[in-house]
Ligand code: FES
């Protein structure tokens with residue numbers, strides 16, 4: 001394990017240097033140091049998926065990831081997936097399907113869905129459901145989320 005207290009990595013394609021304790025969890029660095037409010041704190045134990053981010057394109061829970069482990073790597077949060085003017089197809093589909101209720105789980109789920117469509121542009125319904133297994137939604141909005149991911153896949157595939 002690294003003992004360095006200088007961790008350098010990229011967040012949403014911008015270089016970042018964190019000078020604090022490198023055992024600090026990545027979620028705290030993103031939210032408290034970089035003011036990125038997309039990833040949410042839920043369980044703090046890697047169990048609910050609210051804090052999901054992409055590390056080199058792979059979904060990872062940020063609450064239980066020490067920042068030293070992303071040294072030199074690319075981290076993407078909800079904010080890096082799209083903008084209000086140019087949303088990612090998954091973000092647009094979630095809006096069109098009105099898939100959010102309270103929205104607390106949304107950033108994590110959208111992030112995982114983007115990763116799913118990146119590795120499998122035509123997922124079956126079962127594969128979509130499986131990709132959401134790590135995510136808890138206290139509002140029970142999973143059915144609309146699955147529909148939104150299917151819509152995003154259809155939109156993306158019709159544009160290719
Ligand atoms: S807050 Fe990270 S998995 Fe729940």
Ligand code: FES
Nearest residue numbers: 101102137138139
């Ligand atoms: S929409 Fe409320 S927790 Fe999922």
